[in-house]
Amino acid sequence: MDGRQPLSEVIQSLHDRMTQFEGALLISATPTTVEAIAADYAAFKSFTLGVLKTLQRQVEILAGDADQLEMRSRRKILLFHGVPEVSKEDTASLVVKTVTANLKLPDFTGAQISRCHRMGRAGNGDRPRPILVKVRDVVMRDSVWFAKTNLKGSNVTLSEFLTRPRHLAFMSARERFGVKNCWTKDGHIHIVGPDGARHRICSLSELNELLPPEGHKPTAPAALQKIKPPEHLGEVVHGLPLALRQRVELVQHEVGDGLGDGGPLERRLAQRALDAR
Template identity: 55%
Template sequence: MEDIKNSMSEMVKSFSLRMNQFETGLQKSAAPSSIAGLAADYADFKSFIMGLLRALQVQIEFMAKELDSLEMRGRRKILLLHGVAEQQKEDTTQEVVKTVVERLEQSGFVASDISRCHRMGRSAGTSDRPRPILFKLRDASVRSKIWSSKSSLKGSGITMSEFLTKARHDAFMAARQRFGISKCWTTDGTVYVLGADGARHRVRCVEDLDSVAPGVSQQVQVPKLAAGKETSRTRRAAASKMV
């Protein structure tokens, strides 16, 4: 962030200096030859400013990716459980334990393996669609075992997903829309897409999809994940419980 601040400061100084020079020359100009010279100076100045803006954009994009990676590392032990019916005065921790033990056949999994557990967002009241359960594991290896056995949930009406950052979630949903559900997946917070060349591509943002297949769009109808639409209130609530 300090580099960006310095770049902005230097750009403002350069912009002010060149504009002052341009205005001074404009006030003194009278002959057509002077006007032509000012036009050339203006073209050079425009090129200079555009170069600075492009450099600044590169720095901002780099910082955004670094912040995204940092945020994803903070979510590395978190998983989301979708489709578990809501009950009044429920114990979400026990609901997760029951699902993991009975459906994923992880008999050694106990409540103490979970450090945080709660439903995401506000209650929908009479809605038939249950809110996803966010649960954070104490040990990354336990998280990996649970995630690797998620295929056992197939056909149960319950699904599991990673707690992706907004940028990665948007990229994942766009990839499913463009390439199809079967060709997109996530592992350890990274979005992967299977390209037409049979190669596996890593995707961090929506813009990366064009490097996989420029302009390709299958318009696949993809069901929306419940956790995909995080409101600012939901993200703040989740973040406060992740610590």
């Protein structure tokens, strides 16, 4: 299934498949065996999980589009960390002083700032709150950003205002590849791999494709290989390992609630299984 397939088509496809399956049961002239029921259940489970994966993919696409739009709205914003905080301060003046003195940009003035304030609530912490600065001009914003190397040796640092998903991906990338091998530019996360190759990502899923978390080992395929052939209908689900069984039972419950008419079909399946024994 295509991840961009409309939701209405996915729902209609699920209903058509269920109708076809139920119709085949009603017109079948031969008694339904346990093996046939198990095969039908396996086919239905595979189809249902495929539908759920399609829905998950659609949610990821929508979330990615929303994240991209949000990041574009933050294009002119920078965060200043480590600027000393005082009572009744003028944050714009503090930023101008920091930029002209530390970043060596004498042309930067308060008129080029459209928004400037501390982030978070004022507290009694030892660390000053970061200052959010939105610059009117993209060119000046980039000049400030690329001059951040002049802050080396000071207590002030500069960062982009990433969205939460990108911030989490960036922090995870630094843990896996090292601080010196990860940086951001225009809202994108750039990574230098162990082989020296450079990569650009925007999300945690892309990072996991590049380098899975340490200790991550897929166990589902090996577990499925150890499943014994079911002796009765109940073992089709309850013979699975605990994690997989919970997942299948959850899918059954959600699909049954969505279709609404799954009860009669389940009772007919159970009755035919008893008759065949």
